Amino acid sequence: MSEILTETERRSNKSPLSGVSFDGSAPLLEVEDLEVEFHTRDGIAHAVNNVSFTLREGETLGILGESGCGKSVTAQAIMGILDTPPAKVTGGQVRYRGVDLLQLEEKTRRHIRANKIAIIFQDALSSLNPVFTVGWQLGELYRKHAGASRAQAKSKAVELLDLVGIPGAPARINSFPHQFSGGMRQRVMIAMALALEPDIIIADEPTTALDVTVQAQVMTLLSDLQREMRLGLILITHDMGVVADVADKICVMYAGHAVERADVYEIYERPAHPYTKALLESIPRVDQKGQDLTVIKGLPPALVDPPPGCSFHPRCAFARDRCTTDEPPLYEVPGNRLSACHYWEEVLES
Amino acid sequence: MSDFLAAQDSAGHEHAQPRSDQNRSLWGDVRYELMRNPVFWVSSVLVLVILSMAFAPQLWAETSPTARGACRLENARVEPSAAHPFGYTNAGCDMWSSLVYGTGKSVIVAILVTIGTVIVGVTLGTVAGYVGGFADTVISRVTDIFFGLPFILGALVFLAIFPDRNVWTLTAVLTMFGWTSLTRVMRGSVISTKQKDYVDAARALGATNFFIIRKHILANSIAPVIVLATIGLGAYISAEATLTFLGVGYQRPTVSWGLLVAEGQNLALAGFWHLLVLPCAFIVVTVLSFILLGDALRDALDPRAR
Amino acid sequence: MGRYVARRLVQFIPVILGTLFLLHVLSVLTIQIVGDPVRALFGENAPPEAILEQLRANYNLDDDCLEQTGNPCVRLFVDRLAQYASGDFGINFRGRSVAELFVERFPVTVRLTVIALVFETVVGIFLGVMAGLRKDKLVDNFVRFSTVLLIAFPVFVFGTLAQLFIGLELGLPLRDSERAPEWLGQMLTVTYNPEFPWLSLMLPGLVLGAFSLAAIARLTRTSLIENLRSDYVRTARAKGLTSSRTVGVHTLRNSLIPVVTYIGIDIGLLLGGALVTEGIFNIPGVGQLVFLAIQANDTPVILGVVTILTVVFLVANLLVDILYAALDPRIRYE
Numbered sequence: 001m002s003e004i005l006t007e008t009e010r011r012s013n014k015s016p017l018s019g020v021s022f023d024g025s026a027p028l029l030e031v032e033d034l035e036v037e038f039h040t041r042d043g044i045a046h047a048v049n050n051v052s053f054t055l056r057e058g059e060t061l062g063i064l065g066e067s068g069c070g071k072s073v074t075a076q077a078i079m080g081i082l083d084t085p086p087a088k089v090t091g092g093q094v095r096y097r098g099v100d101l102l103q104l105e106e107k108t109r110r111h112i113r114a115n116k117i118a119i120i121f122q123d124a125l126s127s128l129n130p131v132f133t134v135g136w137q138l139g140e141l142y143r144k145h146a147g148a149s150r151a152q153a154k155s156k157a158v159e160l161l162d163l164v165g166i167p168g169a170p171a172r173i174n175s176f177p178h179q180f181s182g183g184m185r186q187r188v189m190i191a192m193a194l195a196l197e198p199d200i201i202i203a204d205e206p207t208t209a210l211d212v213t214v215q216a217q218v219m220t221l222l223s224d225l226q227r228e229m230r231l232g233l234i235l236i237t238h239d240m241g242v243v244a245d246v247a248d249k250i251c252v253m254y255a256g257h258a259v260e261r262a263d264v265y266e267i268y269e270r271p272a273h274p275y276t277k278a279l280l281e282s283i284p285r286v287d288q289k290g291q292d293l294t295v296i297k298g299l300p301p302a303l304v305d306p307p308p309g310c311s312f313h314p315r316c317a318f319a320r321d322r323c324t325t326d327e328p329p330l331y332e333v334p335g336n337r338l339s340a341c342h343y344w345e346e347v348l349e350s
Numbered sequence: 351m352s353d354f355l356a357a358q359d360s361a362g363h364e365h366a367q368p369r370s371d372q373n374r375s376l377w378g379d380v381r382y383e384l385m386r387n388p389v390f391w392v393s394s395v396l397v398l399v400i401l402s403m404a405f406a407p408q409l410w411a412e413t414s415p416t417a418r419g420a421c422r423l424e425n426a427r428v429e430p431s432a433a434h435p436f437g438y439t440n441a442g443c444d445m446w447s448s449l450v451y452g453t454g455k456s457v458i459v460a461i462l463v464t465i466g467t468v469i470v471g472v473t474l475g476t477v478a479g480y481v482g483g484f485a486d487t488v489i490s491r492v493t494d495i496f497f498g499l500p501f502i503l504g505a506l507v508f509l510a511i512f513p514d515r516n517v518w519t520l521t522a523v524l525t526m527f528g529w530t531s532l533t534r535v536m537r538g539s540v541i542s543t544k545q546k547d548y549v550d551a552a553r554a555l556g557a558t559n560f561f562i563i564r565k566h567i568l569a570n571s572i573a574p575v576i577v578l579a580t581i582g583l584g585a586y587i588s589a590e591a592t593l594t595f596l597g598v599g600y601q602r603p604t605v606s607w608g609l610l611v612a613e614g615q616n617l618a619l620a621g622f623w624h625l626l627v628l629p630c631a632f633i634v635v636t637v638l639s640f641i642l643l644g645d646a647l648r649d650a651l652d653p654r655a656r
Numbered sequence: 657m658g659r660y661v662a663r664r665l666v667q668f669i670p671v672i673l674g675t676l677f678l679l680h681v682l683s684v685l686t687i688q689i690v691g692d693p694v695r696a697l698f699g700e701n702a703p704p705e706a707i708l709e710q711l712r713a714n715y716n717l718d719d720d721c722l723e724q725t726g727n728p729c730v731r732l733f734v735d736r737l738a739q740y741a742s743g744d745f746g747i748n749f750r751g752r753s754v755a756e757l758f759v760e761r762f763p764v765t766v767r768l769t770v771i772a773l774v775f776e777t778v779v780g781i782f783l784g785v786m787a788g789l790r791k792d793k794l795v796d797n798f799v800r801f802s803t804v805l806l807i808a809f810p811v812f813v814f815g816t817l818a819q820l821f822i823g824l825e826l827g828l829p830l831r832d833s834e835r836a837p838e839w840l841g842q843m844l845t846v847t848y849n850p851e852f853p854w855l856s857l858m859l860p861g862l863v864l865g866a867f868s869l870a871a872i873a874r875l876t877r878t879s880l881i882e883n884l885r886s887d888y889v890r891t892a893r894a895k896g897l898t899s900s901r902t903v904g905v906h907t908l909r910n911s912l913i914p915v916v917t918y919i920g921i922d923i924g925l926l927l928g929g930a931l932v933t934e935g936i937f938n939i940p941g942v943g944q945l946v947f948l949a950i951q952a953n954d955t956p957v958i959l960g961v962v963t964i965l966t967v968v969f970l971v972a973n974l975l976v977d978i979l980y981a982a983l984d985p986r987i988r989y990e
Contacts, residue, residue: 081893083885113896121894126887129906130986131913141895176985192895491674498675498970502928503962507679510950510958511686526682588810592932595812597950608812615816615936619824619846626820630813638808645804 017111026098028232029055029078029117029200034092036070036077038303039085045303047073047087051258053251055200058230060223062247062264064237064279066300070256071236075202078234079119080109096200114141118193120222122205124185128177134161134188135173141195160191165221183214190222200232207242219246240283244268252276255301255311258330262337272339272348274318310341318343383650390646396639403450404457411447415605420444427622437624440613445624448605449632455606456636459520460586464579466525467532472568472575474529475536480544480563489533496530502592509598520599524586532578539571546570573651577644584640591633607633660981660988664974672970676740679966680733683959688725692717711749745960748949754960758942765941767854768933769926771861773919776869781915783869784876788911789903791881799877803870811929815863815936819846823859823937848939860937864929868922875918879911886910913984920976924969 036048048070055061063071076082078094080101093100096116101109121127129137138160139153148156154173161169164187177185186206193201203222207215223246226233237243243250243264250267252260252275260273271277281294298315301307307314313323322342330338333348341347384390403410413420421443430437436445478489504527512519543549549566557565593599594608602609607629614625694711712718721729739745745754787799809817827844830836842855849856883889884907892906893899927943934943942961949957981988 076890079894081890110896110898113894115896119894121887121891123887127891129888129892129910131909131984133985140897144895144897144901178986192891491670494671495674495678498671498973499678499966500924500928500969502931503924503965504679506928506931506946506950507958507962508682508686510953511683511955512690584808592810592812596932596935596947611812611816615819618816618820623820626816630817633810633813634808637810638805641804641808 017108017115020099020104020108022096023098026095027054027056028059028097029234030093030095031074031078032093032095034074034077034094035090036073036082037088037090038073039088040304043304046306047256047303048077049256050092051251051253051256052092053249053258053261055232055234057199057232058227059249060226060233060235060247062235062237062243062250063253064240064243064250064276065253066238068300068303069253070303071253072204074253075119075204075234075236078202079113079117080106081113081119111145114193114198115145115196116198117200117202118196118198119202119204120186120189120193120206122208124182124189124209125177127189128185130177133174133176134180138173138188138192138195141192145196156195160195161188163194164188164191164225166191181214182210183218186210186214186218187221190218190225194225194229197229198231200234201226202234202236204236205238206235208237208239215242222246240279252279255306256303257311257340258338259312259340260338261330262333262335262339266335266337270348272333272337272344273341274316274343274347275312277347277350278315278317318346380650384646387646387649389642390650393639393642393646396635397643400453400457400636400639403453405454407447407450407454411444411450413444413447414451415439415443415448416451416603420447427617427625429622430624436628439610440617440625443605445628448610449607449629452605452607452610452629453632453636455517455600455604456587456590456608456633457583459517459524459590460583462517462521463524463528463586464582466521467529467582468575468579470525470529471532472536472571475533476540476563476567476571478533479537479540480559480567486537490537493530493533496527499527501527501589505589505593506596506598509593515599515601520590520593524589528582528586528589532575532582535574535578536571539574540567543567543570577648577651580644580647581641584637584644587640588633588637657981657988661978664977664981668970668974672967673737675966675970676737676963677733679959679963680736681728684722684727684729684732685725687717687722688727692722740963745964746956748957749952749954754957755964757945757957758961758964761940761942761945764848764853764857764939765930765934765943768857768861768864768930768939768941769923771854771857772865772868772926772929773922775862776865776872776922777915777919780869780872781876781912783873784915785880785908787873788877788880788884796877799873803873806866806870809866811863811867811932812936814866815860815933818859818863819936823847827859847937850940857939860933860939864926864933867929868918868925871922872915872918875915876911879914880907883907883911909983913980916976916980916983920973920980923972923976927965927969 030052031054032052034048034051035046038045038047051070051074053061053063063074065071073082073087076087077089078101082089089102092102094102096112101112104112128134135154135157138157139148139150142148142153142156143150157173158169161172166172166184166187172180177188180188186209189206193203206222207218210218219242222233225231226246233246235243235247247264250260250262250264251258252267252273254275260267260271260276262272267276268280271280275296278294278296282296296315301311301314307324309322309324309326310316310319310328313319316323318341320343326342328340328342330340331342331344333339333344339347407414415421421439421441423442425438425442427440428434428438428442430445434444434446436449439445439448474489474493478486505523508523508526509515509519543566546566549562552562552566590599591606591608591611594606595612597612599608600606610629611626611633614622614627614629618626692712694708694717709718719729719732721727721732743755745758747753748757783799783803787796790796806814822844823846827841827846830844831838831841833841839852839855842849842852843858845852845856845859847856848860884903886907889902889907892902897906930941931943931946933939934941935947938944942965946958946961949955949961
């Protein structure tokens with residue numbers, strides 16, 4: 001991406017980011033003890049509690065959990081696009097290259113978005129503005145962030161659509177979002193995230209709304225691009241199959257807590273948290289055809305009024321009395337893993 | 351709350367709540383919302399007062415202004431005083447009792463028109479939305495055509511041709527031009543409900559059309575109809591008064607708000623304010639009460655607007 | 657876009673024919689039920705039958721089908737359409753052409769409607785945006801309260817009160833005063849003054865637009881709030897755009913789509929309301945023509961003018977629909 005990027009660089013000297021001293025040796029992204037609350041009519045919902053994880057260059061981190069477990073809220077808190085109110089980040093740090101984004105002024109932070117960290121949403125149809133052409137929406141990034149002219153922005157938009165494999169790009173940039181198929185629209189979202197060559201891409205359920213065959217195509221595209229561009233990728237999903245294929249590390253979330261963190265192989269091999277274990281067991285498997293599928297009984301707790309102690313205890317097969325009173329800390333599990341379960345050893349062995 | 355987080359978080363639908371539960375909590379929610387909304391209380395009290403004036407004016411004013419000897423010309427245009435805080439009309443009638451007895455004229459037309467438009471609108475809207483196809487095309491085109499005639503202008507033409515206008519002619523004409531918006535809303539609501547999975551499920555289980563319409567379609571469309579009907583009451587009171595003011599509604603010697611305003615307009619410029627201001631106040635408070643009640647209902651029934 | 661316009665034009669023809677036919681059928685039906693308006697015009701002292709016959713012929717009221725209740729008089733409708741097409745909308749009871757009267761008076765009504773439209777859209781959208789951006793704050797509560805109040809004022813109530821309190825009580829001292837500028841006094845006047853063809857229409861214009869101002873403010877507010885929560889606005893923020901761009905470019909345009917639809921309906925309201933305002937403020941426009949015709953029982957004028965206004969309304973709506981498609985691509989590619 002030639003002439004405009006040099007323009008970006010030239011401008012970046014006086015851009016609001018020039019005053020921020022990023023540390024090139026620090027990890028790409030470190031989230032530490034992140035806390036987010038929602039103020040609702042029914043009370044305060046603790047959507048994210050003490051969530052920490054690290055993402056390095058070229059790495060893919062999978063965040064796994066049921067709907068409502070706080071994974072999208074975490075993503076939006078990293079981006080700084082939560083609706084405040086009702087949401088509020090009440091604690092923790094989000095460090096990009098050593099700089100805590102939560103401490104930056106909104107004016108500076110705005111430039112981190114799309115330039116350094118970009119996000120892909122689940123539902124591309126509602127996430128793209130229905131009244132502007134796809135080319136305009138892509139080009140807007142170059143015009144507003146890189147000072148490109150309309151003509152330059154347009155040709156960059158064509159390049160981007162080509163990059164994400166949309167056939168007939170020069171004509172398609174004049175189409176509106178509703179004129180694309182679901183898979184093509186998600187490719188547009190990916191193109192939009194890639195536009196300013198960020199270091200980190202957060203993909204929030206990028207394939208959930210798509211057909212299975214299209215899902216595979218979009219995931220392949222995403223992981224190919226991630227490898228080529230050495231992006232840090234945070235993949236948020238409820239689908240264990242998707243993370244297994246592409247993630248290096250996994251963070252499992254339950255009711256706003258990160259309950260287990262480990263490398264992908266370890267987790268699939270031997271989960272150290274009953275919730276992860278239950279999730280794995282609830283995947284239908286060909287070799288167990290005919291047997292009853294294991295399901296996790298019950299519903300995730302209401303975040304306004306979480307159960308005392310470990311929030312998973314009402315649904316947990318390993319639960320004891322202690323679980324109803326003591327909130328488990330993150331225990332260190334051999335193999336550089338963490339598990340928020342008092343009885344993790346038991347889980348590991350079972 | 352769970353809805354709210356589901357909207358924030360974007361994963362699948364694996365944990366849909368059981369229907370009946372949601373339904374019950376919806377109406378419970380509505381009651382809760384209404385009970386704690388002061389606007390609801392104020393507007394319902396006002397609406398009750400207005401309705402009692404309409405149906406039992408003798409509770410509020412002793413003598414009807416149309417009773418023999420109730421009006422005396424020597425009292426004409428007498429301004430408000432301690433004994434008669436509302437003063438006297440141009441014809442020498444007590445303003446307060448004229449206004450109280452005029453309430454029914456407007457309110458009864460509005461109620462009849464609302465009943466009429468709800469019946470026509472719900473029926474046609476349901477047929478158009480549920481049956482679809484040719485019936486939908488015909489009903490929608492006829493609705494379009496009626497919509498093409500501006501309300502007041504359309505009503506005016508026909509009322510002007512009628513030599514004498516009363517409750518029934520006003521009701522007929524206002525209903526004729528008022529049914530379209532409810533039909534459209536109903537049709538849209540039925541179409542969107544019809545596409546819901548639980549309607550498909552009911553059909554797959556062998557439910558009859560009549561059952562589906564009664565149990566699912568009407569139950570789901572009732573909220574916007576209630577809101578529109580409440581606001582409609584205010585709108586039709588306003589429309590009746592406007593037509594009467596223009597001279598195509600009620601005629602003398604009927605006592606009605608529109609006529610009092612028409613009468614008061616020029617006299618107010620000559621200094622008799624109360625002849626204009628008091629009937630105007632009655633109209634505005636009445637229309638306002640119904641609109642506020644409708645608004646409160648809408649806020650309670652449509653959680654998205656909160 | 658071209659295809660959309662063409663399709664809209666094709667759809668327009670049955671609607672306008674249908675509406676005119678509806679107007680025709682209902683008027684014919686009413687005449688069939690209540691009897692001949694010519695006789696009603698004269699009441700007790702009816703002139704000789706020959707003169708009545710002549711009048712009926714002039715007003716197209718001599719057709720036999722008008723005596724057969726339930727007959728839609730299709731032939732009469734076709735005749736009327738042909739007359740309308742040649743610009744003939746009948747004559748009044750004094751023999752003047754309705755079309756001529758209409759053309760004479762239409763410019764005043766257009767000026768009045770334009771004032772109302774500009775006022776209601778500019779102020780309405782502004783208030784709606786202010787309220788929507790500061791949901792549940794002071795501005796929002798003020799806008800919500802004042803717009804509900806405005807909606808509760810029927811045009812004739814607002815008009816008569818404004819005439820009394822603003823035009824007379826506030827305006828008269830200003831007009832009499834040596835120091836106050838003349839334009840201010842003329843703006844707040846009791847009646848139309850042909851020497852100030854725009855200024856003296858200000859107060860009536862504001863009265864006429866007040867109801868729709870409230871409606872537009874509320875509509876803008878609701879739709880802005882809804883769109884601010886939408887996924888594509890979240891995307892705009894994720895793109896690192898400034899908040900003014902997120903609101904001004906990505907939210908506002910989408911939020912104005914329902915407002916444009918409303919303006920289409922509103923033109924009908926304004927034409928009806930013009931009748932009331934022109935009657936109250938003595939404005940020599942088309943509305944006053946109808947207002948006076950009602951008092952004189954001059955049915956042909958009412959029918960003729962309402963027919964023309966209906967056509968005006970439908971054409972205006974067609975234009976609004978095209979504007980709507982320009983704003984919302986989902987419509988024009990349907």
